[in-house]
Amino acid sequence: MSLFAKDALSHKHILITGATGGIGYETAKVVAGMGAKVTITGRNEEKLKGLAGELERITAKENVAVLPADLTEKKDRSKLIADAEKAHGFICGLVNSAGVAGGRTVEELDEEFIEKLMNVNYKCTLLLTQEIYKKMMERKEGDIVNLASLSGLRGTHGNTAYAASKFAVVGWTQSMALEAIEHGIRVNAVCPGYVDTEMARNSIRRKAERKGITFEEGMEEAANSIPSGRISTPEEVANTIAFLLTDAAANIVGESVKISGGSVMR
Template sequence: MPLQGRHAFITGGGRGIGLACARALLAQGASVTIAGRDAAALENAATTLRASIVAPRKTGNPVSDPLGRTPTIQMPRVAVSVLDVTDEAAVHAAFTTAQQQLGPVTILLNNAGQAQPAPFAKTTSQHWQNMLDVNLTGAFHCTQAVLPQMLEQGWGRIVNIASTAGLKGYKYVSAYVAAKHGLVGLTRALALELATKNITVNAVCPGYTETDIVQDAIANIMQKTGRSEEQARAELAAGNPQQRLVQVEDVANAVAWLCQPASSAMTGQSIAVAGGEVM
């Protein structure tokens, strides 16, 4: 359990990629705080996560330290934080509470995000600002709030869930694409600032993934074009050389690896989880 004793804070943790990442990090021994705006979804997710925690098997004879004490295994725990990442004051308060509940936060997963399509000519300034606030500024708030805890502990892992939209362009989502490009840029700049602090900063960039955002995209295609759900799904999967939608577990596996102590040389990277769509 390489993350035993670590505390991970996951925004957008009540469903989709965030929930899958919470499962993966729990399986590696980390305690997790799942955060989001939907209190009911968070409580349901927390119940599921707590039920999934399995005590490690005891193998062989326990090894005692020189004072004769037998090491104990710290079981992972799950906490919930109802939070809007665009509210700076609320974010800082949430990280203070999280530390009090489960100890210092040394893993941050900036996963909260939202995609609202609009042709550029019909993109209002409010739409533009909303996309920046949720997809970029929220990560800025959370990272600023958690850094003092990581610096005090002398160890940290920050993983930003960007998108292939942070590595290339997509039409009709210019505000979302701009925000995700900004998140990739933030990842690279912060990785350099923290390179000597034993804190890594990376981005994971999924392609179209089986999440609520993609379900909304499918519904939008069906409404605008009259295509069936199967046809709409095929259209989204067509850009993936594997001809499939990415699964949340695919993303969670990449995130979990980046959080391990063994990934200490990986920083400033933007890893596409997209079946070869971006190389």
């Protein structure tokens, strides 16, 4: 059952990056159910087609554009924007859900690993946003939601490079928000902790291996570390992102909305 009116985003075209990941996948379904025209992108064409099939059970086929792209490539970023605009017109909502994870202690880090996390999670996401933002400035409207993390708000063991990339996203969100709101554009971030996605499960699996415990024990340990006693669902994060795209969130600017089950309060 939807939390939102079926026409809450009917006036918007929303581009979702990382739509093949758990959070991006669910976000696409939520905003499609709110009436938005949706462009989904990612590198896994098979998963994109599967998502498109699900979206077409929620909204009209013509409201969905499927555009595979590698956002680390400049030509792909530019083509993505041009093709999305051709399909649905002005992009007035952007959800930056694309990202990679990885946990290593400082002595295990190498230059390639650091560059990969910073490139995907921060640099390329910012460059894509910059192109779309310029068009939003011309229209004096737009909403941008960046997927950050609790790791962008506090450090944790074995998480130096990933946390640095997500701290960068939070800092960029706050700084850009101050500039963008002068043009009627809102920029916010969502900061979830563990979410029941493939990426999080892989992270928990690696952590369990380092501790010499089973994956199941690692999942239980992760849940028990949260005051609510469980990790979040992708749908919960998607609903928060969707809310930030609506007019109901019109005066929420530059925030980093935590979804932590009570594990991070400040």
